[in-house]
Amino acid sequence: MSIFYFFSPEITILIGIILLLIIEILFPKRGLIAFLISLVFLFISTYFVFEQLFKMNKEFFQELLKTVQNYEYAKYIIESLRFGPIERLFDLIFLIGTIFFVILSYDYYKNKSGGDYYFLIFSALFGSMLLPKSENWAVFILSLEILSFSLYALVGYKRNLFSYEAATKYFFIGAFSSSFLIVGIAFLYFVSGSLSFESLFQNYAFRSFFGLLKSKDFLSIIGVGFLIVGIGFKLSAVPFHFWTPDVFEGSPSPTASYISTISKAAAFAIVLKLFQGVFSSYPKLWEGLILWISVFTMIVGNLAAIRENSIKKLLAFSTIANAGYALTGIYAGGIEGFKSIILFLFIYTIMTFGAFSIVQMVAEDDTKIENLKGLYRKSPFLAISLTLFMLSLAGIPPLAGFFAKFYIAYAIINVGDIGLAIWLFINGIISYYYYLKVVYYIFSDGEKEINFGYLPLFVTALCLVFVIFIGIYPSIILEFVNNVLNRFISG
Amino acid sequence: MKGILSILIFFPIFSSLLLLFIRNRNFVWIWSFVVLLFEFLLSLLPLGNFNFSENFQFIENYNWIESLNINYYLAVDGLSYLIIILTTFLSLLGLLSSINLIKTRENEFAFWYLFLTGSLVGVFSSLNLFLFFIFYEFCLIPAYFLILIWGDNDKVKASFKFLLYTAFASVLLIVSIIIIYLQFRTLNYLDLLEQIPLLKDNLGLLIFISFALAFAVKTPIFPFHAWLPDAYTNAPSSVSLIIAGIMAKIGSYGFLRFLIPLFPTYSIEYAYIFAILSIISIIYGGFMAYVQDNFKRLIAFSSFSHMGFITLGIFSLNSYGINGASIQILNHGIIISALFLVSGFLYERFKTNSISELGGLAKTVPVLIVFFGLFMLSSVGLPGTNGFVGEFLILLGVSLKNFSWAIFAVLGMIVSVIYMLPAFQKISYLEIKFEKIKDLNIREWFILTPLIILIFSIGIYPNFIFKFLQKPSEYILNVIKKGGKK
Numbered sequence: 001m002s003i004f005y006f007f008s009p010e011i012t013i014l015i016g017i018i019l020l021l022i023i024e025i026l027f028p029k030r031g032l033i034a035f036l037i038s039l040v041f042l043f044i045s046t047y048f049v050f051e052q053l054f055k056m057n058k059e060f061f062q063e064l065l066k067t068v069q070n071y072e073y074a075k076y077i078i079e080s081l082r083f084g085p086i087e088r089l090f091d092l093i094f095l096i097g098t099i100f101f102v103i104l105s106y107d108y109y110k111n112k113s114g115g116d117y118y119f120l121i122f123s124a125l126f127g128s129m130l131l132p133k134s135e136n137w138a139v140f141i142l143s144l145e146i147l148s149f150s151l152y153a154l155v156g157y158k159r160n161l162f163s164y165e166a167a168t169k170y171f172f173i174g175a176f177s178s179s180f181l182i183v184g185i186a187f188l189y190f191v192s193g194s195l196s197f198e199s200l201f202q203n204y205a206f207r208s209f210f211g212l213l214k215s216k217d218f219l220s221i222i223g224v225g226f227l228i229v230g231i232g233f234k235l236s237a238v239p240f241h242f243w244t245p246d247v248f249e250g251s252p253s254p255t256a257s258y259i260s261t262i263s264k265a266a267a268f269a270i271v272l273k274l275f276q277g278v279f280s281s282y283p284k285l286w287e288g289l290i291l292w293i294s295v296f297t298m299i300v301g302n303l304a305a306i307r308e309n310s311i312k313k314l315l316a317f318s319t320i321a322n323a324g325y326a327l328t329g330i331y332a333g334g335i336e337g338f339k340s341i342i343l344f345l346f347i348y349t350i351m352t353f354g355a356f357s358i359v360q361m362v363a364e365d366d367t368k369i370e371n372l373k374g375l376y377r378k379s380p381f382l383a384i385s386l387t388l389f390m391l392s393l394a395g396i397p398p399l400a401g402f403f404a405k406f407y408i409a410y411a412i413i414n415v416g417d418i419g420l421a422i423w424l425f426i427n428g429i430i431s432y433y434y435y436l437k438v439v440y441y442i443f444s445d446g447e448k449e450i451n452f453g454y455l456p457l458f459v460t461a462l463c464l465v466f467v468i469f470i471g472i473y474p475s476i477i478l479e480f481v482n483n484v485l486n487r488f489i490s491g
Numbered sequence: 492m493k494g495i496l497s498i499l500i501f502f503p504i505f506s507s508l509l510l511l512f513i514r515n516r517n518f519v520w521i522w523s524f525v526v527l528l529f530e531f532l533l534s535l536l537p538l539g540n541f542n543f544s545e546n547f548q549f550i551e552n553y554n555w556i557e558s559l560n561i562n563y564y565l566a567v568d569g570l571s572y573l574i575i576i577l578t579t580f581l582s583l584l585g586l587l588s589s590i591n592l593i594k595t596r597e598n599e600f601a602f603w604y605l606f607l608t609g610s611l612v613g614v615f616s617s618l619n620l621f622l623f624f625i626f627y628e629f630c631l632i633p634a635y636f637l638i639l640i641w642g643d644n645d646k647v648k649a650s651f652k653f654l655l656y657t658a659f660a661s662v663l664l665i666v667s668i669i670i671i672y673l674q675f676r677t678l679n680y681l682d683l684l685e686q687i688p689l690l691k692d693n694l695g696l697l698i699f700i701s702f703a704l705a706f707a708v709k710t711p712i713f714p715f716h717a718w719l720p721d722a723y724t725n726a727p728s729s730v731s732l733i734i735a736g737i738m739a740k741i742g743s744y745g746f747l748r749f750l751i752p753l754f755p756t757y758s759i760e761y762a763y764i765f766a767i768l769s770i771i772s773i774i775y776g777g778f779m780a781y782v783q784d785n786f787k788r789l790i791a792f793s794s795f796s797h798m799g800f801i802t803l804g805i806f807s808l809n810s811y812g813i814n815g816a817s818i819q820i821l822n823h824g825i826i827i828s829a830l831f832l833v834s835g836f837l838y839e840r841f842k843t844n845s846i847s848e849l850g851g852l853a854k855t856v857p858v859l860i861v862f863f864g865l866f867m868l869s870s871v872g873l874p875g876t877n878g879f880v881g882e883f884l885i886l887l888g889v890s891l892k893n894f895s896w897a898i899f900a901v902l903g904m905i906v907s908v909i910y911m912l913p914a915f916q917k918i919s920y921l922e923i924k925f926e927k928i929k930d931l932n933i934r935e936w937f938i939l940t941p942l943i944i945l946i947f948s949i950g951i952y953p954n955f956i957f958k959f960l961q962k963p964s965e966y967i968l969n970v971i972k973k974g975g976k977k
Contacts (some may be wrong), residue, residue: 379513396632397625413669425662432658440639443599475556482558
């Protein structure tokens with residue numbers, strides 16, 4: 001097998017990036033061409049990911065290692081990036097989400113954007129694909145910055161005052177958090193004397209094995225503290241969540257949905273890797289922190305959402321609350337924890353894109369929840385779909401959102417933390433209030449203008465099918481994840 | 492008969508979807524009436540095949556989530572089958588009674604109504620805890636919107652309280668379901684029964700408490716009843732009928748089906764707590780009903796008081812008590828919905844629920860008042876009506892268990908006469924305040940007559956109901972006997 005085969009999804013995206021830039025030069029501001037080309041590349045990349053997921057087992061990796069020996073530089077790639085099944089499963093989430101994003105974007109901008117816009121999407125995707133795979137701090141910070149910088153540009157792409165405001169805020173917060181990350185990394189570099197995750201892991205494992213790991217390792221504590229602050233901003237975890245509602249309000253719906261799903265999923269993937277992988281032999285260092293951050297993230301997100309009367313801001317707070325739920329999955333850890341995170345992020349991505357695809361049609365400029373009145377009179381299908389997405393986000397059975405929450409709770413109780421599971425569900429109940437408030441207004445009488453589009457409608461329908469089908473028959477996705485992981489574990 | 496339970500659950504749910512897209516008023520009522528009539532006839536269909544010597548029947552058991560070993564497991568025994576018939580029957584009557592009551596957004600009303608019927612049938616027929624929870628949680632949503640959109644003055648507060656109470660109780664329920672799953676890797680009720688006692692020590696007690704709490708809120712028992720008066724009063728009467736007549740039965744049904752069989756030792760040990768709370772409910776509910784001026788609120792508190800009898804019967808944990816409670820579950824469903832129907836008819840005519848504003852109706856609407864009188868007598872437990880059978884058996888069971896409880900329970904029965912008769916008097920007699928108005932029309936005759944027939948036929952010859960209840964109560968008593976030994 002050729003070496004290119006193993007990296008084919010990433011290479012496809014890279015080629016796409018270059019091609020889109022060339023297209024922008026040849027045919028400036030031709031949205032349709034760039035849109036179609038990016039769709040093609042996304043589908044090819046998704047196909048490659050699927051192919052690898054169905055094949056992936058131990059032999060696959062031996063093959064990879066053998067092939068790498070023939071190439072002088074390829075071994076550096078293998079040392080700094082890891083292409084395991086969990087990383088590939090995350091790729092799937094990113095790719096599916098980006099396909100939705102591209103479709104929504106084309107409807108939003110039509111020919112006002114060209115190859116440059118899709119280039120930004122692709123580089124954001126490239127950054128998020130690399131981030132969970134990174135095996136050392138340099139790749140970590142680089143891929144994170146690729147992702148973040150593309151997002152800053154995407155937020156400001158609408159070129160109006162609100163959009164600029166949101167982009168500026170997002171940029172300053174992002175740059176601020178990156179500086180925290182780099183300081184944290186510097187401290188951790190002192191601990192292990194190397195940039196690679198592996199050496200840090202070895203360091204902790206060695207020291208804990210020989211009982212040398214004191215309860216207070218100050219360098220590590222400061223390093224991880226800075227790291228959590230930096231990543232907390234990206235996750236919009238409490239108390240680093242202030243930027244989220246403002247940025248959501250100002251940015252176009254497609255971008256907001258991208259920030260709340262893909263960039264979050266990427267950040268969760270790396271948090272999962274860091275805390276359940278690199279720091280796994282030193283749980284005292286981070287467990288309490290993650291636990292309390294998740295506890296407060298849930299409740300603050302939900303309580304703030306209750307008072308909100310802009311649908312976009314409400315979804316922003318719901319993003320915060322959901323980040324809290326996902327963090328509990330990271331706290332749980334273990335194989336069930338991995339599964340629960342992947343399922344949760346996948347289902348959450350689908351629900352959020354579904355909700356935003358409708359928001360784009362009905363509440364893009366007028367985000368007040370009260371102004372959703374009359375949606376049911378105008379378009380029963382959109383009203384019912386938005387209702388189902390809201391109910392699913394609230395976690396009401398038998399929709400997909402319930403299963404996601406159920407599995408997270410299952411993973412938590414599996415490690416023996418019953419109180420946290422109860423807290424998780426109590427937060428779900430609090431969230432009923434504001435999600436059902438939206439539903440109430442959807443069905444109220446009134447006049448409603450709809451900015452109808454077939455492309456967002458397509459996304460809505462697709463997400464709706466997913467939400468209902470996964471909710472009623474969750475086996476289909478659960479078995480898929482199980483198969484991929486089992487094949488890898490059992491060889 | 493295979494698949495009849497699934498059909499009963501999903502037929503109304505799927506047929507309701509059509510209502511979302513067609514808003515013609517006539518079509519909506521005709522369609523939903525036909526669907527519910529059909530549903531009622533369907534629910535009668537298994538009567539012919541019902542096997543009285545077997546416990547669970549019409550079993551449907553399929554793999555659902557394979558890697559978690561969760562099954563789609565439906566089955567009914569005599570008790571749950573009768574409750575399902577009651578569900579479809581009361582839904583039909585409730586829908587008929589709401590034709591004049593609901594004047595706005597009829598299609599959405601009928602949609603949620605059919606949805607509620609389907610999911611309630613699901614609650615009473617699922618024998619897998621996960622499946623049970625899904626239906627249990629899901630039937631909240633239609634009920635919430637039915638109160639919120641078509642309710643009276645205080646609807647926002649009422650619907651929210653209703654949602655909050657039940658949903659918070661369900662939090663503990665789902666967490667304990669997950670704990671049980673982690674212990675046994677199965678959630679099928681029949682498999683779990685073989686593992687008794689489920690869990691010991693603190694964890695077992697925690698699970699017991701959470702199950703008990705979930706059902707106590709639904710029933711409701713004192714002190715978890717704060718949602719009840721508001722919800723029953725502010726919901727349109729056809730919805731209060733379903734919530735009081737059927738949804739509240741999830742609680743007592745849950746005690747009988749899940750709590751006692753799965754946790755016999757704890758149930759025996761803590762039965763006195765439930766009994767004392769039930770007695771408080773009976774008496775407190777009675778006195779609260781006495782001071783109400785709002786007729787619906789009075790019915791709500793009377794329902795609360797009578798549900799206390801049911802739980803008291805259940806936790807006397809002997810044959811009389813459990814048989815009495817089982818039949819009283821059905822009787823209470825019939826009586827309370829009859830009273831809510833009467834309140835709905837009165838409201839349609841006089842636009843008020845206040846007892847002091849009504850008066851002399853025996854002259855104004857004589858036939859309706861005759862019906863009302865009969866329902867009222869059944870509610871206070873007059874011999875010959877169905878209310879008597881259940882309450883008598885329950886009192887018998889309780890007095891065998893603990894005589895002092897029985898004294899208090901009898902006190903409760905007297906209180907029910909004290910609040911019901913004056914209310915009847917104030918509404919029907921005293922000064923005449925209204926002009927002669929059209930008495931019952933054909934539709935209303937059609938709604939009330941079957942209820943009267945049921946009330947007297949169960950009252951005079953209850954054996955045709957007990958035939959169904961014999962096996963389930965034997966089963967529960969066996970479990971109690973076995974659990975008591977351990």
